[in-house]
């Protein structure tokens with residue numbers, strides 16, 4: 001099995017947000033579930049081999065985020081705002097430990113996207129079984145996103161001269177406002193963003209190619225995506241693509257069924273194959289990260305996308 005060249009994960013990809021008083025859990029077993037289902041199918045009785053990432057260092061994080069913002073992550077109030085919780089943790093030694101651990105989780109999973117991008121540059125296709133924090137801005141977190149792994153990956157790869165021109169294909173149900181804002185004036189980053197017109201964030205940020213979909217437009221979603229990919233590639237040739245997957249476009253991807261686009265698993269399959277094949281056919285490296293997925297069955301959409309990516313890479 002050659003999956004070590006294409007798959008990034010760590011059993012520590014778990015963030016217990018209840019310690020902050022948040023009631024939102026990101027279906028925290030998504031990465032574990034995807035890995036276990038793929039292992040069951042392709043390597044029974046064993047786990048598919050994968051690479052473990054390293055936590056991003058503060059030096060690496062400062063390539064995207066302001067120092068004052070990173071410093072503010074020591075304060076409970078900063079976390080309360082990002083996660084929309086009304087009561088903040090008391091300022092004491094225990095809280096310091098809890099917040100350091102939580103930030104460590106985000107640094108690890110964000111390191112996963114950076115590693116997946118490196119693997120994609122070397123081997124064509126790769127997936128990080130987590131992350132996708134597209135709402136985090138340079139100077140503040142937002143929408144459960146503390147640091148922006150997508151921007152961090154782009155800035156760090158650029159710093160190392162590994163990749164210069166990057167296309168972000170963001171198919172999460174919610175607009176990637178953080179990524180859009182960070183790269184608004186950067187001609188070397190192209191942001192193609194499909195998102196729900198009527199959903200949070202209500203104020204959409206400017207991006208290279210925004211496609212706002214109304215909730216009833218599920219049936220035309222894939223046709224619009226095909227046209228958008230053609231349009232994007234006609235004007236921009238990337239060294240690397242970061243595919244922000246977004247299982248929350250799937251009918252079981254949000255907490256309550258009927259809130260979103262309600263794309264079926266078959267439609268999600270068509271969608272994700274279209275993206276992966278579009279770039280694989282052109283030999284453009286692509287790294288996938290998870291992003292949104294809240295319902296109990298959100299993992300199903302991630303699973304079939306990663307399965308296709310690994311098959312297409314010839315890894316399974």
Ligand SMILES: [Zn+2]
Pocket residue numbers: 172173174246248291292293
């Ligand atoms: Zn989302």
